[in-house]
Amino acid sequence: MISAWAKPCCSAATHSIAARSKPWGEIAQTAFGKKPPVEDRGPISQAIFAVGRQDIDPDGLMPPHGIEIMGASSDHLIADSGRDLLPVGTEITFQLGYGALVHAMTSPFVARVMTTRSGKSLIPG
Numbered sequence: 001m002i003s004a005w006a007k008p009c010c011s012a013a014t015h016s017i018a019a020r021s022k023p024w025g026e027i028a029q030t031a032f033g034k035k036p037p038v039e040d041r042g043p044i045s046q047a048i049f050a051v052g053r054q055d056i057d058p059d060g061l062m063p064p065h066g067i068e069i070m071g072a073s074s075d076h077l078i079a080d081s082g083r084d085l086l087p088v089g090t091e092i093t094f095q096l097g098y099g100a101l102v103h104a105m106t107s108p109f110v111a112r113v114m115t116t117r118s119g120k121s122l123i124p125g
Contacts, residue, residue, distance in 0.1 A: 012056060012093070012096055013092065014050055014091070014092060014094070016088055016092065043083070044083065045080070045084060045086065046078060047078075047081050047086040047090070048079075049076065049077040049078075049092065051072075051077050052073050052074045052075040052076050053072050053073065053075075054074045054075060055104065055110050056100050056103045057099040057103045058071075058072040058077055058100075059099065060097030060103070061077075061094040061095075061100050063092070064092065066081065066082050067092065
């Protein structure tokens, strides 16, 4: 095994646009025909991020420790942030699986920035 391949090479960053400490309302089917399972998680905090299925494949996102993806619409991602309320504007970086990477690289709605591991831009200018 080549050790460089074991390290994540691609990530996606997005900002939270809303936060709520007590989810409320009825669970209905999504625009994609699925009805999420009802699960009592107890007191949690949820955050809504400005990224969705038109931008990226949410099933291919790997969130940081302490955050769990609950679902996504075409333009928003909902995550359980445990007991920590993420303030609006908090930037979260997700690692990308292959499907999420392909979606992000071909979406006209996603800005792409390529850098080296040290943070140096690969695009001159």
